[in-house]
Amino acid sequence: MKSALKSVMTAILMAVCFAFALSGTPSQAQTTVTPMVVYHFDDAKSQGLKGLRSIRNQLDTVPATKLAIVAHADGVDMFMEGATDAASKIAYAPLIADLKSRGVDIYVCELTLMGRDLSPDQFILEADFTRSGVVKLTELQQVGGYAYIKP
Numbered sequence: 001m002k003s004a005l006k007s008v009m010t011a012i013l014m015a016v017c018f019a020f021a022l023s024g025t026p027s028q029a030q031t032t033v034t035p036m037v038v039y040h041f042d043d044a045k046s047q048g049l050k051g052l053r054s055i056r057n058q059l060d061t062v063p064a065t066k067l068a069i070v071a072h073a074d075g076v077d078m079f080m081e082g083a084t085d086a087a088s089k090i091a092y093a094p095l096i097a098d099l100k101s102r103g104v105d106i107y108v109c110e111l112t113l114m115g116r117d118l119s120p121d122q123f124i125l126e127a128d129f130t131r132s133g134v135v136k137l138t139e140l141q142q143v144g145g146y147a148y149i150k151p
Helices: 002-023 044-061 075-079 092-101 110-115 133-143
Strands: 036-043 066-074 105-109 128-130 147-149
Touching (some): 036 044, 036 075, 044 066, 044 092, 066 075, 066 110, 066 133, 105 133, 110 128, 128 133, 133 147
Parallel strands (some): 036 147
16 A cells, blocks of 8 residues: 555656646747847948848748838938849839838938938838938837848
């Protein structure tokens, strides 16, 4: 009787320890974090096509990624009506429209527009505007927790 009671107690203790060990292991759903990334464009000629492709690849690989694009200086050129990649002549607008339809936020620097005497009317409809591209980058990284990529 004593050994049977000892076996039952051992089995109960093992079951409790096993249950406790499992409860201490977070499930995949509990540990999943939505990736957030801001892409910084300041030169459409060297960054445009490769940067847009990187964003598309990131969304294809991890569709839940929250993505933002911030453009200033010469990076705003790719968001202008009729803009194309200089080497390949591929139009930027359809690529950008696809990314916007997939939830990518797009911010174009108004200070750049003022400095270059450009008007928001010269830009594709998918472009949203922010007072300062550099300030928007800072906000997204420090306040929003976005990772930073400069293609």
